[in-house]
Amino acid sequence: MSSQDNDQDIRVVAVVLISAILLAVGLAVGMGIHKSRAGAAKGAPAVAAQAPAAEASAAPAAAAASGTVAADDASIVVENGVVKFYFASGKADLAPGAAEALSDAVAAAKGGKKLVLSGFHDATGDPAMNAELAKKRAMALRDALVAAGVAEASIELKKPEQATGTGNDAEARRVEVVIAD
Template identity: 55%
Template structure:
């Protein structure tokens, strides 16, 4: 008799917990979509012309190599390539991603193709890592399309496994975008 009551209470508690988790996840997705869609209206004009007009201008959210090598998500622009670094096991874009994409969006709107390359580290299951690298590349692709880049201008390359010599696999967990 007590076990049925306990099971019933546990089911109700689990239902409430899963319901709250679903609400939080849905809220984060809605907020993320809203933030990505509002990207095109907030980009700075000076940063938008950097890849089209001449030398690379780093986005305001550019981080140093030491910061990019940490386990936190980050973004930097290096020699005309936008590099998104991801936390281990995550596919979330770093803060400042939209600002770093402004140059790429401008280049794509000027007719250039965009190449997206995903990389992953060598720790853990290789198939899962490749799938995660693909998911990360798709997240970056979705941010580009939300900013107005046509899917026909975007080329997704096959994920590659990278081993680093720095002793940190954070450098390998990245997606690179370049204009061609």
């Protein structure tokens, strides 16, 4: 077998792999758009806010709505009554649309319910720094809730037993808001 044959084989494999990746991404985006439109039609809370509006596009919004988060996007997903705030790597900045996503949680807290905030982080880097960053993210969310009129006594910061989030790194960098009884 000659070197030219090997080069040609490598090119074919590369084209096939790239095509498969593009197909998978397109399928994920399409499913995300479909789910977000179906949820909106049923009146379900479907929030997918993206960081800087100039960078926002249909692909990241659809990815957030489908439960997958791009690597450097800050976003918000409401799923089964839990508001999940995703953060860019190394940042504690809330995504635009935080107030709208928290409206049900704020109303519940003002009605006497307790809000439980749990911060998660990815497995990359220094574990102690990651834990501190997860705490800063939860505190940023607490501050947003207080600014929205929620009493601090109605907010509980709860460190999860397993603070390293599951899924890919982008999905692991999150704070979850749960309405407790």
